Amino acid sequence: MKKTALVLLSVLVTGCNQYQLVEGGQQKVGAFSVTATPIWNKVPSSHAPAGLPTWTVDGLPLNSLMFISDIEDGKPLVRTDGEDKYPSFHATMLPNELTELVQATCAKLFQATITETGELTPLTIADQPGFEVTFEFVGQDDVIRRALVGGTLKDQKLNVMVYQAARMHYFAKDFESARQMIVGANLP
Amino acid sequence: MTIHGAVFGVAFTLAAAASATELTPLAPKFGPHHSPAVGTEAGLWMVSKQSEEVIQTSPRRLRDPHVEAYLHEVICRLTPDYCGDIRVYLVRMPYFNASMLPNGVMQVWSGLLLRVENEDQLASVLGHELGHFLRQHSLEQFESVKNKATLITIFTLGLGGAVAAGGISSGVAQSASVSSKIAMIGSVMAYGRGHESEADRFGLQLIAKAGYDPLAAARVWQNILDEDAASGDPKKSRSAFLASHPSPENRIADLRRASAALTTQGEKKAPSVSGRYYAVVARVLPTCFLDEVNLNQPGRSEFLFKRLLAAGFAPGLVNFYLGEIERRRSAGKLSDSARAYYEASVAEHDPPADSYRELGLWHLKAKQWDLARARLQEYLAAAPQANDRKMVDYYLQLVESHP
Numbered sequence: 001m002k003k004t005a006l007v008l009l010s011v012l013v014t015g016c017n018q019y020q021l022v023e024g025g026q027q028k029v030g031a032f033s034v035t036a037t038p039i040w041n042k043v044p045s046s047h048a049p050a051g052l053p054t055w056t057v058d059g060l061p062l063n064s065l066m067f068i069s070d071i072e073d074g075k076p077l078v079r080t081d082g083e084d085k086y087p088s089f090h091a092t093m094l095p096n097e098l099t100e101l102v103q104a105t106c107a108k109l110f111q112a113t114i115t116e117t118g119e120l121t122p123l124t125i126a127d128q129p130g131f132e133v134t135f136e137f138v139g140q141d142d143v144i145r146r147a148l149v150g151g152t153l154k155d156q157k158l159n160v161m162v163y164q165a166a167r168m169h170y171f172a173k174d175f176e177s178a179r180q181m182i183v184g185a186n187l188p
Numbered sequence: 189m190t191i192h193g194a195v196f197g198v199a200f201t202l203a204a205a206a207s208a209t210e211l212t213p214l215a216p217k218f219g220p221h222h223s224p225a226v227g228t229e230a231g232l233w234m235v236s237k238q239s240e241e242v243i244q245t246s247p248r249r250l251r252d253p254h255v256e257a258y259l260h261e262v263i264c265r266l267t268p269d270y271c272g273d274i275r276v277y278l279v280r281m282p283y284f285n286a287s288m289l290p291n292g293v294m295q296v297w298s299g300l301l302l303r304v305e306n307e308d309q310l311a312s313v314l315g316h317e318l319g320h321f322l323r324q325h326s327l328e329q330f331e332s333v334k335n336k337a338t339l340i341t342i343f344t345l346g347l348g349g350a351v352a353a354g355g356i357s358s359g360v361a362q363s364a365s366v367s368s369k370i371a372m373i374g375s376v377m378a379y380g381r382g383h384e385s386e387a388d389r390f391g392l393q394l395i396a397k398a399g400y401d402p403l404a405a406a407r408v409w410q411n412i413l414d415e416d417a418a419s420g421d422p423k424k425s426r427s428a429f430l431a432s433h434p435s436p437e438n439r440i441a442d443l444r445r446a447s448a449a450l451t452t453q454g455e456k457k458a459p460s461v462s463g464r465y466y467a468v469v470a471r472v473l474p475t476c477f478l479d480e481v482n483l484n485q486p487g488r489s490e491f492l493f494k495r496l497l498a499a500g501f502a503p504g505l506v507n508f509y510l511g512e513i514e515r516r517r518s519a520g521k522l523s524d525s526a527r528a529y530y531e532a533s534v535a536e537h538d539p540p541a542d543s544y545r546e547l548g549l550w551h552l553k554a555k556q557w558d559l560a561r562a563r564l565q566e567y568l569a570a571a572p573q574a575n576d577r578k579m580v581d582y583y584l585q586l587v588e589s590h591p
Binding site for chain 1: 482
């Protein structure tokens with residue numbers, strides 16, 4: 001009996017730590033509802049950056065799509081353990097400031113320097129006025145990565161999707177899949 | 189080891205007036221065009237060559253040929269005989285640091301450019317590093333380490349890739365945003381007190397002989413100490429350069445004594461701003477300002493920027509970044525002090541276009557529609573190709589919806 005319980009426990013634990021293929025079609029991730037293409041894998045929360053809901057195609061070092069949702073006024077985008085302070089979201093922030101907030105969060109999360117900021121444009125997401133922006137950053141491994149961010153506020157809460165990948169080859173490879181999910185996302 | 193005293197054979201004319209212990213001229217330990225073929229030194233050069241390739245191709249390298257050429261020009265003025273043996277690379281690291289590899293590769297971190305006020309001060313830092321190089325401190329350091337395998341491992345890790353930040357000496361160099369490889373390359377050869385003192389002496393010789401103000405070295409150190417004090421937590425946030433350079437207070441006193449002995453004119457007053465220095469580095473300073481603000485250390489940044497403002501450097505740009513510090517401090521709320529800095533910026537002859545945008549956004553949040561419209565339009569006029577033009581057009585539509 002004891003042995004069976006141990007086996008079951010280990011299966012459960014192992015299962016929680018495995019990447020899982022995302023099925024094509026409608027998927028609920030945090031507050032987001034997105035239409036996924038079947039190329040993505042769910043990253044176990046124990047492996048995901050700061051435990052955020054995260055998908056990847058080729059592995060975290062190469063690309064990822066992070067879903068950050070329902071962030072309330074005064075809260076950071078990433079859960080912190082007290083010591084590690086991330087900048088906070090404020091409901092009065094304009095898209096320029098939200099861009100800065102996401103960049104500062106990514107810089108801390110990936111231990112990176114933001115090297116370029118691309119075009120910042122309005123984008124309607126889930127019938128709400130929002131924004132999209134691209135930027136580049138360099139992490140500790142000196143790889144140049146590019147990010148596409150789409151975000152909007154709903155009920156004074158911030159919802160952001162961050163697609164980031166190595167600039168060389170990987171960003172362009174799954175850009176369309178990621179952007180379609182951002183553009184078509186719902187916040188039911 | 190060949191000592192080429194002849195290169196520095198002409199002792200300083202003022203040396204006779206100084207104490208013999210302080211001013212006995214030091215000579216380089218090798219001659220120009222030195223290239224070891226065998227032995228320990230040749231091995232160090234081989235590893236250093238790999239380090240140079242890492243730096244050359246790093247995305248953190250600030251590829252501005254004018255600024256790198258200027259740095260090299262100062263180096264050549266300091267050591268004309270070794271000019272062709274030294275390569276210098278500017279690296280995008282927002283901390284005060286410079287370092288040299290045994291094969292003549294110098295890396296200068298971008299944070300240094302915000303922290304020296306004129307060419308004399310820049311020359312004093314470069315002269316110190318040249319002191320390490322020409323006195324072969326890295327070779328001596330290597331030979332003095334009993335467990336060379338460990339040192340080689342550390343050095344190789346510095347070149348090879350992922351290195352835990354904890355491997356870097358201490359202080360700010362452990363900051364998350366520091367690229368481990370570049371930082372490691374600069375820090376694996378942490379020198380002892382004797383080498384540091386000697387590099388100070390040698391550096392002073394070089395800058396005095398080149399016609400720079402020897403007191404500039406003490407001023408650099410004093411500025412760094414003042415900056416650390418302004419940061420609010422000096423011990424925690426000491427610069428990377430200080431982290432590997434012990435006893436700054438004593439060092440300042442030593443440098444002042446030695447500098448005074450090197451000049452008959454007493455304390456030569458350095459110009460508050462070196463026009464040439466700022467004219468050249470202005471090309472990369474906006475990047476340095478942005479990286480400094482992004483470090484989110486407002487006390488330190490404010491101190492630095494106000495010093496630049498007092499020195500008269502690009503007030504439009506400096507006021508803008510002082511405004512950025514205040515805006516970020518205000519955490520989404522309207523900051524009157526941020527607005528005041530932006531207003532001060534646009535009142536200057538050289539404001540960055542971003543000052544107009546931030547004023548426009550301030551008024552937009554304050555629901556001062558006419559002022560918002562005017563400032564945002566000024567922004568678009570000043571930066572018609574701005575990356576956020578479509579978003580600013582959207583803000584203007586919002587303004588128009590509130591007649």
